[in-house]
Amino acid sequence: MDTADLSTDTAELLALYEQMVLIRRTEKAAHDLFLQGLVKGTTHLAAGHEAIAVGASAALRADDYVFATYRGHHHAMARGAGPEECLAELMSRATGLCGAKGGSMHLTKAATGMLGSYAIVGAHLPMAAGAAWSARLRGTGQIAVAFFGDGATNIGAFHEALNLAAVWKLPVLFVCENNLYMEYTPIADVTAVARPAADRASAYGIPGESVDGNDVVAVRETVARLAERARAGDGPALLEAATYRHFGHSRSDPAAYRPAEEVERWLKHDPLDIARGRLTERGVPAETVTAADERAQEAVRQAVDAAKNAPAPDPGDALTDVWADGGAAWRT
Amino acid sequence: MDTADLSTDTAELLALYEQMVLIRRTEKAAHDLFLQGLVKGTTHLAAGHEAIAVGASAALRADDYVFATYRGHHHAMARGAGPEECLAELMSRATGLCGAKGGSMHLTKAATGMLGSYAIVGAHLPMAAGAAWSARLRGTGQIAVAFFGDGATNIGAFHEALNLAAVWKLPVLFVCENNLYMEYTPIADVTAVARPAADRASAYGIPGESVDGNDVVAVRETVARLAERARAGDGPALLEAATYRHFGHSRSDPAAYRPAEEVERWLKHDPLDIARGRLTERGVPAETVTAADERAQEAVRQAVDAAKNAPAPDPGDALTDVWADGGAAWRT
């Protein structure tokens, strides 16, 4: 079956699926490259979280703003960054998204409204409120979305951002990717309420919802609804998306602190499987899905090659881009 | 009638009343001295808030810990600081509570567990949690109480302190003195919920209560109940006490931003009047009450004189007390 024969809805779902596979494959490649010593520093892989990024992005306008965390590869890609520029950044190449100045934790694609990945927990939540404020001031109808982890709900910036957004009725969505753990500590051990994000919404008088973060369709629908509300001037909302990470917290963390039974249960609740299931339900033949898988695999293979062959940054670039004039002079 | 003839309860209420009058008179004296140029820097008077400090203190053990804000004269006095050492501090005298190093915003009487007045909004809330943690670790049965304003409920440290206290089940009470304004801005304009403190309790899974902060008996009873709960190991609570300040925010602020009708209504709901009413109800004769008034007035008159006559600090003291060895050497 040619994808042209699919209904619009189903074709879109297939496209979302393919995007998720592309992210998953890229994450897997990043992991392998890290183990091979080709990725320096650290990585925080989002394999398992794909449906949140892809589902939310599908519900947004092209000119909306997205703010992500150090675990942000999926958001950069969902907003249009290709596997090559992402992997090149991780591999310290001049062709990386940030010219190898940022690294895995700071993937940014400003041209498509993906305004950055921030590595200090919670710091970007007020920024997203500010971007939403700006949209309101400029009357553009844009909204801003901040993605963050369950652990971020206990930091002060979370509280300040949510209250400000609520008081100013800003068009901003706060989307928590609750993967049950901060780094190695279960979130339940350090959080006073059961749903770290959704159960806090009442403290700001805003809607607090939960969604299956591994179901791309559910995420897209929920975000679309909350986005419409925000765009209409009804203010911010807090969405908690349940998910799980397939890799450890970062680098080569084997995540031994997670009970085997829990891991197994969640691996069975995989966003790709769920989407594949939905495609099958809708009558999409297995070969069509496999073709999407293969396209993604091939794209990542080529991206890895290209990134490997890309040049290293010029050391002199270390002294550019501090100031808007492109330079770094702090004195005369 | 001699106070010895009063029932214990009534005698205690009379004592609380007299303490409140003493605070009110001291605040009035501070205001006058400020206008006379004898108090430098700033003052944040708590006239109107007396019932919260006095009622809460009456419900605490002598070894419990209290943390207050820059608007903290009433808490220092409720925990045993005399008007002379308070006014001496405000008047930059060597005999001041902090040797004139602190000033109005930092009244502290550590000897009686009043561990300080902090002038960065919200900063003391985690400290109070820490003191409660310490009490728990040492197994002393002490609790800690942090007093703070309505405006402090929107700062990050509030959120972090409350969550930590809840997760660790610490014996700490967070008591909000909601006087409807931050400095000059109505709290309702900048807060996402109607009750800035109590409506946030659910975000930490702890009790959130309201009380008439101008009724010393109601405050004492509520704090006693929550303190007992905390002491028993049932964790923290959030109490919101409604009150109003009689003076402006600080210095000579005339508080012109407050509607006349609102001011009038609140001045009629004065903590001293309410306590006096209760004393009358209980059959305490007017002369007994007046005698208490006069004792307080006289005590403050003497305190003002004594403070005026006290010596200025030795400039050399500016270089002591940075380190525990008493000195200030940062280099060899």
Next chain:
Amino acid sequence: MADVITYREAVAEGIAREMRRDAAVVCLGEDIGAAGGVFKTTAGLIEEFGPERVWDTPISEQAIVGAAMGAAMTGMRPVAEIMFSDFLACCWDYLANEIPKVRYMTGGQVTVPLVVRTANGGGLGFGAQHSQATENWALTVPGLKIAAPATPADVVGMMAAAIRSDDPVVFFEHKGLLAAKGAPAPPDHVVELGRAAVVHEGADVTLVALAAMVPLALRAAALLAEEGVEAEVVDLRCLVPLDMRTVLASLARTSRLVTVEENPYQGGWGATVVSVVADEGFGLLDAPVRRVAGECVPLPFADALEERVIPTVDKVVAAVRDLTAY
């Protein structure tokens, strides 16, 4: 135009001029609207520009500066007020880790044209948590421009430059100068950031000062002149960009250097100035370099104590006398 205006008025005037010029300029902060700011440095703004351009905030320093950052990335030119510079500590992550770094770490993709204004400095008996001169905190972080004007006209001119700058600027308004009067700024007055001014000429010693230390250094210079010592006073105006060219040029004339800093000696900005001089200007020096700076203690409340720990005219005069005797 008035004959003189206060430094306080100049702040509001400086902001208002830019708000008139550019609709992208918006203000946010605690009590800056109807109240006109606790220091009255935003007086009149909400009346002229309305609540859609002058926003009262909760007591949420992180949200204030974080939101300013988000707005700056997306087409606005926010001017955020942090009431006292001590409270910069409450949003330090934004000043230290986010705002100065985001352009660099995104490879130049994101630009944050914003101003964080704050009331700085002591001498008013506000005690340890409301009196600090914290310009040296900002100096520890590459990527922030740092402005600290000493006169009303400079306030207006540097505010214009700060708001028009595509780089983030921390703008220190000195509490001790708010009531000071000076010539008003001419129309369209812009003082380029990073240009120090020689505000008093002299051949014997260079005094390098900032903000409230400038009038203090000038008073010291006047006293020294009576003794026949001609002090040159350099108003740095900015710490970043730091105008070392002007400092070194003055030193070439005087051969002697005293910094006059309100921030504490340890970690103070004068140390950076001196270290450049001890390297590039070593050959110019005829005497040791002296720093008159805050004592390394928190700021005490009582006048008599505060006076002991912050720079005074007497301390500057004594330091210069010492040096000229060298």
Next chain:
Amino acid sequence: MADVITYREAVAEGIAREMRRDAAVVCLGEDIGAAGGVFKTTAGLIEEFGPERVWDTPISEQAIVGAAMGAAMTGMRPVAEIMFSDFLACCWDYLANEIPKVRYMTGGQVTVPLVVRTANGGGLGFGAQHSQATENWALTVPGLKIAAPATPADVVGMMAAAIRSDDPVVFFEHKGLLAAKGAPAPPDHVVELGRAAVVHEGADVTLVALAAMVPLALRAAALLAEEGVEAEVVDLRCLVPLDMRTVLASLARTSRLVTVEENPYQGGWGATVVSVVADEGFGLLDAPVRRVAGECVPLPFADALEERVIPTVDKVVAAVRDLTAY
């Protein structure tokens, strides 16, 4: 006792020794319990001392350090971990305005014997928000002691001194040294805070270094020795108390000074050292003073870029060559 231990092991060992000695010592921080800390610097503590002495916290830096402060006031000796020193910015109010000031502003009534430990420094490709050397931030604030050991034995000895100190100590553990090995600390090893160590003697130039810059300076000294230049290396160990006596004594022998700092040049600690030298040690100097410090940019991710902006052996060697040619 093992022949050598790692710096990482020394951190846990240093804390454990004090926890054994004093029941008032308790630890708190993110992932420090069962996980043993993200840098494994608290490995084994929860096993030995149990969850009543080793507390996992939420991601709440303000609550961590604020609670440590409250506990320190009331009879405990808390050791708080802030995972990366960059995150000190998230609780800077406590480090800048509360902890270092409370003793002073209460007229000595309250004492806060606590340690804030944190992983500091770069060179590992962690990028702009996880690589900073932030010891200069702490130096801007009077009232904090600042320790930054360079060897495993010093880690243990300075940890003992820090935990026993009745003053607050910020304890910088260098990420780049965690895997470094060295002699274990003898029993009851205590290194008094504020004592610099001359770790390599030489008559031609003094290199003043801290933490990871110490081995780097030693490598530079070794290279310079091959060229016949004898560099003396001073390990400052602490920024407060700052052992200027040792620095000036070394300078009296060498007449030349180079500081080797990882923090950025602007506002870096070396500036304070240099400014004392340019005053009190002016007569000792035969040449300009040079500072090898971080470039004034955020820290870039890629190795090739990071290398360009932080001190390297080559840069130190070049600076010394330059000076000795003077």
